[in-house]
Amino acid sequence: MQTLTTALAAAPIFPFPARQPALAAREGHAMQAGPEEPSLGSLFRDAALESFDAGQTVFWEGDDAEDVFTVVEGLLRLYRSLPDGRRAITGFACAGEIVGIAFTRRYPCSAEAVGEIKLRRVSRRSLYNAADVIPSLRPEALATIAKELARAQDQIVLLGRKxxxxxxxxxxxxxxxxxxxxxxxxxxxxxxxxxxxxxxxxxxxxxxxxxxxxxxxxxxxxxxxxxxxxxxxxxxxxxxxxxxxxxxxxxxxxxx
CATH class of the missing domain: 1.10.10.10 (Winged helix-like DNA-binding domain superfamily/Winged helix DNA-binding domain)
Incomplete structure (x- = not known):
């Protein structure tokens, strides 16, 4: 089976929804080589484990969204700041959850440790490369995005009607x-x-x-x-x- 290291080294850089015919042979080889396909979790497995103290910022709203994160331990507070200084918390990311896969060019919110937390990060470039080469990553990534959209709809109902x-x-x-x-x-x-x-x-x-x-x-x-x-x-x-x-x-x- 094609390894993630090989996949990331070989793949061009572009978002995962796009497909390149030149990759078909590599994908076919990866699927024939073994029954198991890498998961999104395996992308983070070799990434360095980072620790943050309570109140420490992981990324800031408006910064270039260069990385995607997975929370290993603890809780991450996600919030947006209003011009008058007020804060609106848009969510909490728990252990095992991925943060940033649905973001665009810039982070739409800031992320801050609620208590002591541990997380891993990979670059968006690496994630897109891997998802282009390894077909099994695409539905998992899309499912993660779909869950975020469903959560956002639930939050609209909660704030608007409950x-x-x-x-x-x-x-x-x-x-x-x-x-x-x-x-x-x-x-x-x-x-x-x-x-x-x-x-x-x-x-x-x-x-x-x-x-x-x-x-x-x-x-x-x-x-x-x-x-x-x-x-x-x-x-x-x-x-x-x-x-x-x-x-x-x-x-x-x-x-x-």
Whole structure:
């Protein structure tokens, strides 16, 4: 099977949706050589592991989008800055998730470590080269982009139509799916202010909703950050239900 190193060295540079007839022979050879094809994850495997402290910036909004990242450990905060200094969090990237594959020439948001994080990066040039040479990478890359678009649509509905209670409930359920120790237990490392900036609420409103959910027996806290979902069905009903059930396998990331 053709290795990624060989593929990257041989391929020209252009975005993966394009196809070049000259690559057909190499692709055919790669498919015949073995049953397994490289995945997007294998692109990052040999990349250096980078560590960032809490609050450290990984990339800035408006910078050239030269790299694509995968979060190995921890949580990445994705946000945009408004001219008056306000911040709008557009998403959180969790361990195992890829950030930047759907971006265009410039980063549409900034990325900042919520706590200590580890990540790997590859250049967009390398990703495009590999996706051009190795056919199996294309549907995986397109699926990743499709998930980001679906998350963006869910976020539009959340901000445009949902009440404060529905927004907080939707957030808890989505994060439980992505980073929960179980479907009912989750560590929420982000602050209440982060939650508020993501949900389009004030920090006071987020705190009131969480307190009300605790009082009603829907959730409980063990310490400040460890949340337990006591009544999953009730929380899902409060969230609006339909969109969470439809998109359990996808949640939110940076909507550029």
């Amino acid at each position: 009440t404060a209670d529905e927004r907080v409930a939707s957030f808890i359920l989505a994060m439980a799916e992505r980073i929960g120790q179980s479907p009912r237990e989750i560590d929420l490392p982000m602050s209440r202010l982060d939650m508020a900036d993501y949900l389009g609420l004030t920090i006071e409103t987020v705190s009131r909703v969480l307190t009300r959910m605790q009082r009603d027996g829907m959730i409980s806290f063990r310490g400040r950050y460890h949340l337990i979902i006591e009544r999953p069905r009730g929380l899902r009903e409060l969230s609006g239900g339909a969109d969470e059930e439809r998109n359990d396998d996808i949640s939110f990331a940076c909507a550029g």
